[in-house]
Amino acid sequence: MKRVKVWDPAVRLSHLAMGVLVLAAFLTSEEDDTLPLHMRLGLGLLGVVLFRVVWGFVGSTHARFSDFVKGPKAVLTAVRSMVRGKPEHTLGHNPVGALMVVTLLVLLAFVTMTGIVMGLGPDWSGPLALSKSTLHLVKEVHEGAAEALPVLIVLHVLGVILSSVLEKQNLIGGMVTGFKRADDAHVEPGAPSALRLTAGFLMAVVLAAAVVLGLWRVLPSGVADAAPALLSTYEQQARAESPSFERFDVARGKALYFTEHPTKNGATSCATCHSPDARQEGRSPVGKRIDPLAPSANPDRFTDAAKAMKWFDRNCTQVLGRPCTAVERGDFLTYLSSL
Ligand code: HEC
Incomplete structure (x- = not known):
C-alpha cells in the first residue's frame, strides 16, 4: 500500500466551505432579521458551487x-460490489459517491438560485418585480x-x-x-500541467466572483426595503396631487x-391605537393587540401596498374624518421609517 495525493x-476547501455555508444558511433562514445575512450566505454558496x-x-x-x-x-x-462487501477500489469518488456529489451540486445550485430569485423579486421592491x-x-x-438537503447530506x-x-x-x-x-501497483494517470491548472483555477475564481459580486450589489440589503419602494409610489402620487410638493417631511408625519x-x-390620534412609540405594540379601543407600525420593529409593515392603502383609508377617515392625501401618507411613512 502507498499514500497517493488525491484531493487538491x-x-x-470548496467542500469545507459548502458544508459551513449550508449550515450557516440553515441557521439564518427562520428569522426576518437574519434574512439579509441568509441571502448573502446563499449567494456565497452559489459562488462556491459555481x-x-x-x-x-x-x-x-x-x-x-x-x-x-x-x-x-x-x-x-x-452498488452490487458494495453489497457483497467487496467494493471495487476507486481512487477518486466511486460511482455511487459520484452520483451523490452531482446530485448535491445540482440541488445546491437550484436552492441558491431560487433563493436569489426570491431576494430580487418581492413585489415592487426588488429588481425582478414578481407578482405575489x-x-x-x-x-x-x-x-x-x-x-x-439535510436528508441528502445525512445519506x-x-x-x-x-x-x-x-x-x-478513513475517507x-x-x-x-x-x-x-x-495498491502498490496503482499508477496515477498523467496530471494536467501546472500552467493549465493555474489558468483553470483563475478562470473558475473569476467566473464565480463575477456572478457573486454582480448579484451582491442588486440584492436588497434588508427586508425593510419595502418602505422606500412604497414611498416612491407615494411621491409620484404627491406630485400629481399638488404641483407645489417638494419632499416628505418627518416633522409633518410626526x-x-x-x-x-x-x-x-x-x-x-393615530398614537391612541398605535401607541405613542410606533415601535411598540398598540391596542385598539376594544383591547385587541396591534403589531408595531414602525418597519424597524416590524418588517412585515408596508410590504403590501394594497393593505397599507386599505388601512390608511379606514384609519384616516376614522380619525380625520377624511382619507389621507398622498403627501400625508408619505409624511407618515417617512416619520415611521425614521424611528
Ligand atoms: C382605532 C384604532 C386605530 C387608530 C386610531 C389608527 N389605527 Fe392604524 N391600524 C389599526 C389597526 C387595527 C390596524 C390593522 C391591524 C394590523 O395590521 O396590525 C391598523 C393598521 C394601519 C396601517 C397598515 C400598515 C401596514 O401596511 O401593515 C396603516 C398604514 C395605519 N394603520 C395608519 C394609521 C394612521 C395614519 C392613523 C392615524 C390617522 C391610524 N392608523 C390610526 C388601528 C388604528
Missing part, C-alpha cells in the same frame, strides 16, 4: 467530473428543495462512513488531508401621528 486544496463546477472541468485529475461521473451500468456494478403569487410559488419550491455522510468501513480506510480524513491509500381630533370615541 481547491476540492477540499467554482466547484468549473473546477470539475479544468481541475486536477480527481477533481474532474470525467474522472468520477459514470453511467448507470458502472453505478449498478459498484409567483413569489409565493418560488418560495415554496425554494423551501421544499432546501428541506431535501452522503452515511455513504462515506460505509465506504470507509468497506474499504478499510473523511482523506477529504481533510487530501491523501488516500492505493404631527399627523400625534395630533388629536374629536371623534365619536372622544379625542383620538
